[in-house]
Amino acid sequence: MQEAARAIVPAPIAKEGASEVWLRLRRDSEFIAIPLLALSGAAFLFSLFLFAIGKNPIEFFELVYRGGFGTAFSIQNTLQRSAPLILTALAVAIPARIGMVMIGGEGALVIGGFASAAIAIPMIDRFPPMLALIIMAVVGSLAGAVWVGIAGFLRHARGVNETISSLLLTYIGVAIMNFFVEGSLRDLTNPNKPSTKPLGDVYMVGKIPGTDVHWGLFAGIVIAIGLHVLMTRTTFGFAARMTGGNPRAARAQGLPVGKLIIACTAIAGACAGLAGFYEVAAIQGRANASLAAGYGFTGILVAFLARHNPIAIIFVAILFGGIVASGGLIQRRMGLPDATVLVLQGMIFLTLLTSETLYGRFAFFQGGAGGERT
């Protein structure tokens, strides 16, 4: 009611300006305050958990800080790990804007990484490295785009639930990679772990000058900013967000809902596929089962914590990169299994989704405007 009244009676702009900005700040701070509250809740729950099994929670969080952000080395390690997280989180965030819960990032990462490693095999020693890498990146992204795009297409054409189908495609993707890696594309000179033929140092992606971090981080940040602009400043983004808000209204307006859905899922898959390319061409040097390291699943959590905002994803991904990076240190120093990070992530996810119910409950964030915000 009040909002309607304000629209009818134009307020003197100069006089209201300062307080309008303050009100907006107050309202927007809700989207930071509640996730932070959820994070603290998860930290509290996890401390109780550690306490119950006889470990010291303070030591744990200290080790996360030291292992993730304490030294120049650990910060670079963290940034290295946040690169795929930015991209896999974008793979969740972009479909989320159009109203889809798409969790196929892990599969698109695996398929993208595998495709780029496979296309590289005939190019090694024949193509100049730069050209080969560009082709690999394009092929990896395309493979990922097709992979998640399938789930988007099925959603649009047949009404198949995209959450289940994208997760099924993840299992299929891993099986396809294993099929080739253990079969026709296996590098027989490597008896230990079934892998494709190694790329060799010349065909690897380099580091950002002056650091130990590969270019994937740079690519992730640029793509995140680009997608933010795409989703907030273009007709495409507006149409996609409108479809996400109310598909029936979007259809009634004559928006090409199907094309928008497929485009958003293909963009998402391309991001995750590119993450797979960087894992192969900057870290592993070959495609094998290590590609399915869980970046796709952590990316889901990153996207939800960032409320599907591409810019926020960059920062949340760095935070989670730190948590993932400190896993080894925690394992060695506290004698905790490597699944500890999984438990922590699960608890964060749980408190975060539970905190959704708090939006609109605090008068402070409403700024006296009234009405419920979702």
Place this chain on the structure above:
Amino acid sequence: MSEGLVQTVLIALLGGALRVSTPFMFVALGECLTEKSGRVNLGLEGTLVLGAMTAYAISFHSGSPWLGVLAAGCAGAALGAIHGFVCKLPRVNDIAFGIAMMLLGTGLAFFFGKAYIQPSAPRLDAISLGGWSSDPRIASALQVHPLLLVGILVALAMWWAFANTRWGLLVRMSGDSAQSARAMGVSVDLVRFLATAAGGFLAGIGGAFLSLYYPGSWNQGLSSGQGLMAVALVIFARWNPLRCVAAALLFGATGAIGPALQSVGITQGYYFFNAAPYILTLVIMIGSAGSQKAGRDVPGELSITK
């Protein structure tokens, strides 16, 4: 392929279907109950894994595998209860929350299960139904586990209860129209809470079967998506417990193709056949998503098919 080989493969498929289908059946029945009440729990994959770990650990410590089965059910019910409790809060998305439960359940299972990868726990014994046959292949294929029979009994009981009891009616009403259920004075949230917890209990028992009978050990790769496939299977079974059993048997047979062919020496494409159940699930989802029959049988409150 000669006739003898075909026979061996078919018998291995039958045996595989009977063995592999049980976890599918329990998860599908659990999800069927939850979805009938109008909520989706995608976290049953995590429940299955946590159930498998719990059953193995309790069986190892107590020496009684059946105590392990019970403990697995309780662990599953606890996870289901969390899901059921939180999802009644406004604006909490049950599908996203299911993903979180999947991560948490798997994480907890791997965390506590690390100590149980090596030791050997007492397993469950099978009942032999193949005594009538002189063919040793049939006799070994018909070694069925009591839990398979329990699962079929649960399915029959659920099918009968949905149609004939007050409780069955309450669950169906909450699932079809929460508004009318509320108007009748039914606490929809309570019904859904109980249905989700009971569904978690069943899925936990499915996990116990994995670690205590077939494959019969605990490791981190024990379940790879069975819980998720079972969720998809419920749509295919059109929310009917008896059809859930049939669908689970079909899935068991598909999962057994790879090992059955391997048993006669065909190892080519083993990884492809590993992917067969996932591909079948996807194909089935494509087929049943748009079907009119599914549209008629779907509980009205369900978010998953909208």
